[in-house]
Amino acid sequence: MSALCRLALTGRLRARQSLRLFPGQQDVCVLAPSVRTASSSSPVNLTYDVFDGKGESTPLVFLHGLFGSKSNFHSIAKSLVQRTGRKVLTVDARNHGNSPHSSVLTYEAMSSDLKHLLAKLHIEKCILIGHSMGGKTAMTTALMQPGLVESLVVVDISPSQTTTRTNFHSYIQAMQEMKISSDIPRSTARRMAEDQLRRLVKEHSVRQFLLTNLVEQNGHYAWRVNLEAISAHLDDIMSFPNFTSTYDGPTLFLGGASSAYISSDDYPEIQRLFPNADIQYIPDASHWIHADKPLDFISTIISFLQS
The missing domain is CATH 3.40.50.1820 (Alpha/Beta hydrolase fold, catalytic domain)
Structure with a gap:
């Protein structure tokens, strides 16, 4: 097990990195990216x-x-x-x-x-x-x-x-299930990630698009998108708010x-x-x-x- 994974298990890793370990595999450690987290009610400062x-x-x-x-x-x-x-x-x-x-x-x-x-x-x-x-x-x-x-x-x-026109549920599931070894070259990590996505994401172009979100942090690989929030709000994203007003421009x-x-x-x-x-x-x-x-x-x- 890597030093970073050991730190996570002992509670000394920054909490906002949100560790996910996969039992039965050595030195496999997928971290959520180290990002600023906003309160739920206030607007965030977009990049x-x-x-x-x-x-x-x-x-x-x-x-x-x-x-x-x-x-x-x-x-x-x-x-x-x-x-x-x-x-x-x-x-x-x-x-x-x-x-x-x-x-x-x-x-x-x-x-x-x-x-x-x-x-x-x-x-x-x-x-x-x-x-x-x-x-x-x-x-x-x-x-x-x-x-x-x-x-x-x-x-x-x-x-x-x-909702009926998309496969986003499958994309999210595939991304959540991904397991990538630590301390490997980025090109190897991308190939490993694409191989795992292929089961649920059939289109090559979509896999390449999703892989633009794979980032490396100190030898460990993570998705930079907030999969937890996307999954929880997928119904909101697929629908649209109700409006009685119009935009006349x-x-x-x-x-x-x-x-x-x-x-x-x-x-x-x-x-x-x-x-x-x-x-x-x-x-x-x-x-x-x-x-x-x-x-x-x-x-x-x-x-x-x-x-």
Whole structure:
């Protein structure tokens, strides 16, 4: 057993590292990442990256999906800065990336986090672009704080129940069951993790996406996302809050033509909540439109900004 695992068993390891041991295997120790933990009621201080444009136009703010991070949109952000001159922010949601962990993971809480960040950065109005879970956070923010949102782009998600269209329960189970040896090269750890994910996560691209959350700390490997909170709130993430208010600003729902996340069944609810919404699809794109068709994605965003 490694020294770190022995320290954990004797109670001398920092509690926030949340040790998980797997009996019957030597020197196998998976630690939850050492992260800041926020109180359940207050907004968290989100981590973000800024790509500074020279223009004075309203900044773009990108919100990633479940298991994603702010880096998912870095190449898109750089291109949009070059082509529009706008400032672009990419943001880590709570319990994701390098943002603090919290036991709460609801759209109201994530919207409150975003409002807190924008106030801290003295951004009075922005253009929100959210993918999947981030799209629902963006919609929630526009409906709750319409004065903050000049316009809205919702990427491959709708304000409807999405449980039947996902395999996230299997993804979480596979990640929770992962066992990785300590003190091995990162490349070996990634191969070991992918081999274990393969049983429940069939798509190679999804396994690679999940593996972006595998981090190394002093020779030990951990998931940086808060799996406990994600699992506890998965029903909240798959659903959407009830609203009687509307967001009347310019709105684009951008779906992947090969994805089922925005269907014609969703159109009435989209039109009810977002009366000025346009719905478009990018051909040959899956749920991860920005990864499948980045040039088409960027061109569509620019056309929307210019309309």
